[in-house]
Amino acid sequence: MIVYKAMRTRACAQKRSITMAKNYFINTYGCQMNVHESEKIAGILLNKGYTACEAEGDADIVVFNTCCIRDTAEKRALGNIGVIKALKKQKPSLVVAVVGCMPQQEGVAAAIREKYPYVDIVLGTRNIAMLADEIDKVLLSRQNIKKRSDKKYRCFDNSLPENYLEIDENTPSLRTSYPNAWVNIIYGCNNFCSYCIVPYVRGREVSRDINSVLDEVKRCVDGGYREITLLGQNVNSYGNDLEDGTSFARLLHEIDRIEGKFRVRFMTSHPKDLTEAVMDEMAASSKICSNLHLPMQAGSDKVLRDMNRRYDRQRYLYLIDSLRSRMPDIGITTDIMVGFPTETEQDFEDTLDIVERVRFSNAFTFIYSPRKGTPAAKMEQIPYAIKQERISRLITLQNRITKEISDTYTGGIYEVLCEDVAPKHSGCVCGRTESGRLVTFEGCEQDIGKFFNVKITKSRSASLFGQKEGETL
Numbered sequence: 001m002i003v004y005k006a007m008r009t010r011a012c013a014q015k016r017s018i019t020m021a022k023n024y025f026i027n028t029y030g031c032q033m034n035v036h037e038s039e040k041i042a043g044i045l046l047n048k049g050y051t052a053c054e055a056e057g058d059a060d061i062v063v064f065n066t067c068c069i070r071d072t073a074e075k076r077a078l079g080n081i082g083v084i085k086a087l088k089k090q091k092p093s094l095v096v097a098v099v100g101c102m103p104q105q106e107g108v109a110a111a112i113r114e115k116y117p118y119v120d121i122v123l124g125t126r127n128i129a130m131l132a133d134e135i136d137k138v139l140l141s142r143q144n145i146k147k148r149s150d151k152k153y154r155c156f157d158n159s160l161p162e163n164y165l166e167i168d169e170n171t172p173s174l175r176t177s178y179p180n181a182w183v184n185i186i187y188g189c190n191n192f193c194s195y196c197i198v199p200y201v202r203g204r205e206v207s208r209d210i211n212s213v214l215d216e217v218k219r220c221v222d223g224g225y226r227e228i229t230l231l232g233q234n235v236n237s238y239g240n241d242l243e244d245g246t247s248f249a250r251l252l253h254e255i256d257r258i259e260g261k262f263r264v265r266f267m268t269s270h271p272k273d274l275t276e277a278v279m280d281e282m283a284a285s286s287k288i289c290s291n292l293h294l295p296m297q298a299g300s301d302k303v304l305r306d307m308n309r310r311y312d313r314q315r316y317l318y319l320i321d322s323l324r325s326r327m328p329d330i331g332i333t334t335d336i337m338v339g340f341p342t343e344t345e346q347d348f349e350d351t352l353d354i355v356e357r358v359r360f361s362n363a364f365t366f367i368y369s370p371r372k373g374t375p376a377a378k379m380e381q382i383p384y385a386i387k388q389e390r391i392s393r394l395i396t397l398q399n400r401i402t403k404e405i406s407d408t409y410t411g412g413i414y415e416v417l418c419e420d421v422a423p424k425h426s427g428c429v430c431g432r433t434e435s436g437r438l439v440t441f442e443g444c445e446q447d448i449g450k451f452f453n454v455k456i457t458k459s460r461s462a463s464l465f466g467q468k469e470g471e472t473l
């Protein structure tokens, strides 16, 4: 009897400690996929009674949602995981979780266990829904109520042929990017570009059911979101693994039919899979923005082949022409990498040449970073100084083009969705044109989520400044 009572007391104390008001802090690294996954992590933590806090020092749980696309991304996360050691010393009750792409790499979860023993929870990219249970296990084991099993590190099994993922439609999201809502449509990547770690850490492609996606978009629009950004490593593969014949073009068509005033963007598109049907939908639709992020990576056929991109210069230029003939004002952005192992000076000049020809609105430029386990990492590497010199030439060229394109906006009137208060200009707000250009104009917090016609008065590199002409409904 006494034993029974003692057990009950313990059980109550355990319950209280798990549900007591506590704070969380999430560090997010990497792409929009991770930004959205952090919204899901926030949703899980909120359900567990945690509240967001402004400083790590006030947190009871700190989550690192990591990226490993380049060495720099990984070093940044590891550096900050190292720094948390001091906080953990001051506050032993702190729970530290490392999740996302980094621990999903071969051997990395074990290395984290070794080097950062104070990390309590490690979860891979397909295990985030387990976070709530893992927190309970940590808290219970600290109270000596239930010993944790030695499965402290949970990553999905990369050795499974299909890396099967049962899509979890129940994880709640605490959206943090109003008026934009991120909506996942496809997980994983099948492409195996020779430089890229993503297929190894995110597994094979799995598309969400079209009705689930449409329901989520409808809920967001009904909830007041004004921009929907569809997410996937390669959105153009959407539907390839479904048996109902669904395609990305069909998804766009169905989304366009949803009632309400809102915009649709999507990322990322692989040039090899961008179809005529998708371009037609973009052109015909009133909601899908004339804006496309179409990563090119390189302008040399040889380098594109070595990267396993499965398109060439000609195909890329054809796509650009096809897009512009359908949508003359389309804003096209890209990703370009320099310093791939087989890139010669001539290959790099081919990249500069195609950049001149295409005239991207903007480009994200990267220095190739060898990723362990990928084919390109095994090739002979180019000295870092050469990579640096190439990227600075590329950036100079693209900056000139970006500015020239910005100048073409001055004097025009564009519809802009107000997205936020302007961080560097007091009394101002900022938002984007349909083509994706950032515009700063006079306004206040109440303007966020509204559409305005804005007259562009000034351009500065990638951004524009203007005056509000009136709200568009």
Ligand code: SAH
Pocket: 069, 070, 195, 196, 197, 198, 232, 233, 234, 268, 269, 270, 295, 297, 335, 336, 337, 366, 367, 368, 369, 370, 371
């Ligand atoms: N799925 C997207 C890209 C996701 S990664 C696509 O295929 O377009 C985002 C960008 O990071 C890539 O477009 C590429 O330019 C860059 N990147 C990927 N791996 C890299 C590496 N090992 N080193 C440097 N940049 C890399």
Ligand code: SF4
Pocket: 189, 190, 191, 192, 193, 196, 197, 198, 199, 233, 234, 270
């Ligand atoms: Fe990486 Fe290529 Fe997949 Fe993009 S398409 S995530 S670059 S492997």
Ligand code: F3S
Pocket: 029, 030, 031, 032, 033, 034, 066, 067, 068, 069, 101, 197, 198, 201, 202
């Ligand atoms: Fe990084 Fe993973 Fe995205 S490696 S770029 S967070 S898919």
